[in-house]
Amino acid sequence: MPAWLDRLPLGLLILIALTLGLAPFVPEPHVWEKLKMLAAGALVRPIDIFDLLLHGAPWLLLLAKLVRLVLLRLSPAP
Numbered sequence: 001m002p003a004w005l006d007r008l009p010l011g012l013l014i015l016i017a018l019t020l021g022l023a024p025f026v027p028e029p030h031v032w033e034k035l036k037m038l039a040a041g042a043l044v045r046p047i048d049i050f051d052l053l054l055h056g057a058p059w060l061l062l063l064a065k066l067v068r069l070v071l072l073r074l075s076p077a078p
Contacts, residue, residue: 005065013062021058031055 022029034052037043043052 005061005068008061008065010065010069013058013065017058017062021055021062023055029055031059 021031024030030051034043034048034055037048038052043049
């Protein structure tokens with residue numbers, strides 16, 4: 001995993017995921033709307049695909065960081 005991911009603060013990633021990842025909050029989080037469209041097969045317009053990538057990227061970064069932290073804790077010390 002890249003070292004730049006290790007340098008990103010976990011708190012910052014959580015903040016970004018909760019703000020950009022969920023915005024706009026009303027009537028439902030944008031990423032949730034796009035995931036429902038993806039599941040229904042309605043995610044076909046380029047702007048919708050871009051929206052999914054934009055609002056999903058913070059969640060993927062946060063997930064990668066959490067997986068990295070767990071793997072580092074589980075690995076034996078050299």
